[in-house]
Amino acid sequence: MAVLGGSIARRYARAIFAIGVDKGNFEILGRQLADLAELWKESPVLRQTLENPVFKLSQKRMVLQGLMPRIAPARQVQSLALLLLERRRIAILPAVARAYEEMCDEKLGRVRARVISARPLDIASEAEIRKALEKRTGKKVLMTTAVDADLIGGVVAHVAGVVLDGSVASRLSALKTRLLN
Numbered sequence: 001m002a003v004l005g006g007s008i009a010r011r012y013a014r015a016i017f018a019i020g021v022d023k024g025n026f027e028i029l030g031r032q033l034a035d036l037a038e039l040w041k042e043s044p045v046l047r048q049t050l051e052n053p054v055f056k057l058s059q060k061r062m063v064l065q066g067l068m069p070r071i072a073p074a075r076q077v078q079s080l081a082l083l084l085l086e087r088r089r090i091a092i093l094p095a096v097a098r099a100y101e102e103m104c105d106e107k108l109g110r111v112r113a114r115v116i117s118a119r120p121l122d123i124a125s126e127a128e129i130r131k132a133l134e135k136r137t138g139k140k141v142l143m144t145t146a147v148d149a150d151l152i153g154g155v156v157a158h159v160a161g162v163v164l165d166g167s168v169a170s171r172l173s174a175l176k177t178r179l180l181n
Helices: 003-025 026-042 044-051 057-071 073-084 090-107 122-139 167-181
Strands: 109-115 139-146 155-159 162-164
Touching: 003 073, 003 090, 026 057, 026 073, 026 090, 044 057, 044 090, 057 073, 073 090, 090 109, 109 122, 109 162, 122 139, 122 155, 139 162
Parallel strands: 109 139
Antiparallel strands: 109 155, 155 162
16 A cells, blocks of 8 residues: 555645646745645644544545645645545645655755764765765755764765665674674
8 A cells, every 4th residue: 555655645746746847836835745744744633633534524624724824825735735635645645745855856956865973973074975975966965964873983875765884883794794704
């Protein structure tokens, strides 16, 4: 079901993305869609209300319509959310937002990277890593960082579906494997 859900989510994302490109506001729509998906993920009460079969569709619609002007004022995003609700697919909203984000990144020539290091990176190190990743991918890199002391040293970068592991922990593990074989 997850693969099917992803495929369906991409279709919805592709439809609203095409509208956004035509109207020239695809980035705004993407931000609003991401905000709505974030609210969905962070609010168990909202999820339970909109997915609960005890509530009538009209009641669910009123709840969603009450929230959207503040979170997603664009008519296109509101229409998409209501369509997902009516078709009982509101739970795929975060997947639609992720697929939409990927389409925006592709259109704008950028890629997202997650860099994990043993210690917090200083600004110069972040800039150096970003520059190296941009050179490797040929795209602008939007980078987030995290810390994992188990790495001992070095960094692990997750970018465009590829893991670049330059950590001391992985090198020690590889050395151990070679010595034991």
